[in-house]
Amino acid sequence: MSIRLKVDALCASYGKVQILHDVSFTLTAGKVTGLIGPNGAGKTTLIDAVTGFTRITAGQVLLDGTALNGMGPDERFRRGLTRTFQSLELFEDLSVAENLAVAGSEPAWMLELGALVDRLPETLSHDERLAVGLGRALAAGGQVLLVDEPAAGLDSAARSVLIGRLRRFAERGYAILLVDHDIKLIFEACDDVVVLNRGRVVAYGPPAEVRDRPEVREVYLGGAPVMPARPPALARRDNVLAVQNVTVGYRRLPVVHDVSLDVHAGEVVALLGPNGAGKTTLIRTVAGLLTPFSGAVTALCENSRRANPARLARRGLAVVPEGGTPLRGLTAREILRLAVGRRSGDRIEATLASFPALRPLLDRTGGELSGGERQQLALASAVARRPRLLLVDEFSSGLATDLASSLLAVLRQLADEHGTGVLLIEQHVSLALAAADRAYILDRGRIVFTGTAAALAADPALLDASYFGIGS
Missing domain, CATH: 3.40.50.300 (P-loop containing nucleotide triphosphate hydrolases)
Incomplete structure (x- = not known):
């Protein structure tokens, strides 16, 4: 070869x-x-x-x-040298045959696209769009x-x-x-x-x-989780989040299937699973940015089918998005002030005590910060609000392991001292389990594990099966 x-x-x-x-x-x-x-x-x-x-x-x-x-x-x-794109980009006003003709002549064996050649891309299913995208790449020769x-x-x-x-x-x-x-x-x-x-x-x-x-x-x-000794759990507090049999996705295409989970006040819940499992889609649904195809989400007593992200924020929802703060034009100081509102002075100082690396960066804009610094700033602004429910998406991205571990301790403290319920998506599994009370594993859009973080840490075969297919 x-x-x-x-x-x-x-x-x-x-x-x-x-x-x-x-x-x-x-x-x-x-x-x-x-x-x-x-x-x-x-x-x-x-x-x-x-x-x-x-x-x-x-x-x-x-x-x-x-x-x-x-x-x-x-x-x-x-x-x-040909390629396809993640977004399955096609010429929407051209037929399938014309999309193929743009690239070159169609190999006779290509993808059995004969039944689709006269159709427009908007009428195709996701799988059919994928087949046309592959066919267009191959037609180039x-x-x-x-x-x-x-x-x-x-x-x-x-x-x-x-x-x-x-x-x-x-x-x-x-x-x-x-x-x-x-x-x-x-x-x-x-x-x-x-x-x-x-x-x-x-x-x-x-x-x-x-x-x-x-x-x-x-x-x-990550390495083998080091599970800290924790005092016995208190009586379970009220739910701040309940996801019940939710199916949701994009363009009528389900990404998450029949998922149920909950988060109680004062606990950290890790939502784990390989990339592409549907974790961010679920976070967006909880935040009111997506409406479920079926099922129900109740976040801070707000049902997602009529949820408004601004109203959820006023009720006490905070979100730390993957990639850090999106506010690139404001300084770090302004972003923190915006998070705490009238309680700016003492609350900002208390927050900076947990995020000392941000203190010399207060007069820099979000756009001038590194990816790791933007991630810290997003978390700091969320923590400063003392939310009732905190959603954290891929927290450790761009952070050194030691720094990520110390900042996860801040989330643990937020839950223990202020009763915040935390739903934590984290690619560094060992760090997430060390900070969490309970865990779910999402695999190809479906929940495949529900239990305590300690039980999951003690059974690495469950993680191997979900992430690598070992033993599955």
Whole structure:
């Protein structure tokens, strides 16, 4: 088998921030290579750098031995390097046949799209749009295909169809890079797997070998949880959140299926699961940004079918979004003042005592802060409000482990001393379990574990099954 694409010591940056560090791997004709990594690992940056959408600062990308550095996306496409996009972008005012014709001539064997050729994309199902996107990439006539997040929103049957398609493409000589949050799908579909973390390759090889590497488990789960001794739980307090049999998603496509969970005042509940499991979708639903297809959400006595995010905030809901504070034009001081309102002086000082790293940054705008600093500021502004219900999405992203651990202790204190109920989405499983009272695991949109954090920490096989498919 011949090497079609070689990525050699690739580095890429956004401004002064280096995202990719000496990334190397190859794509071989007839093989499917998977690319996985936690949120923020650099996967999309890597695809963009390979296809010419992000500038390469060092290293090389070679297609059939020819260096592509300096070539734009259009030239790389003409040379046979094709890709799909996460958002399944199609020309909505063109028929399926016309979408394919834009890229080139349609291979007769392509994807059995004959029944769809006269339809417009808006009439297609999610799986059909995915098939057209793959078909358009193949119609260009290239032999190297980069597939970005194709399994998002697919059920088990559709995932099996996707795997079959990719394997058939490989059998016809295509070299394929498959990027997806669904780790189990990657291990099932691929011949080799590249694991990326913080812009560096931490493992590369056959799926069975990669899955068993301790550094891969460390990337996704952290080390073995150190469970602190806690006093016996008090009598259970009132619910601040009740999610009952909720199914919800986007564009009529369910992402979360029949999920039920609750959070009580004064407890920290960890919502765990692999990337793409539906955790952020559930947070958005609780916050009133999405309406369930079925089921009910009651947050602070507000039903989600008539929930208003501003009214929820007034009742005591605070959200720490993934990526940190979105208020890029205000200074850190202004953001904290906005959070606490009239109680600014003492409340801000008390908050800064828990977030000392923010004190020298008070006069910088959110846009001038690093990702980790924005994350701290978002958490600090939420804590300063003393909310009744706090939703935290991917808290440790961009933070060193020691810092994340110390700030999770702040959340624990908020629950213990002020009775705040905390729903914590966290990719660093060991940190989340150490801070939590109870835990849920969400896998492909469904709850597969409900119990105490201590029980989950004592049974790592449950985590292995959900994250890596081991024993499932």
